[in-house]
Amino acid sequence: MSTPDTPCTLGQTVFYQGENHTHALFRFEPGIPCQHAREQASELMGYARDLTLEGLMEDKPKLIWAAHYLCALGKALLDDAELGMMR
Structure with a gap:
């Protein structure tokens, strides 16, 4: 539960996918x-x-793609938290 003094995410960061990053x-x-x-x-x-x-160790590119999406999710979450902390 957040309080008025607790910095919170703003909900402004969007993760885009697709050609030219056009699909939110x-x-x-x-x-x-x-x-x-x-x-x-x-x-x-x-x-x-x-x-x-x-x-990498088991030559399973699908796992690397899964890691790619988890990194993007983590980065977006950090970016939105940063926006909330700067407010």
């Missing part, structure tokens, strides 16, 4: 406490790291 795939909801958003982004980045290593 997802956006975060405003009001997520930034500390929680950062913790979740850290978790996502850890999973992406694990998938990347496994994908």
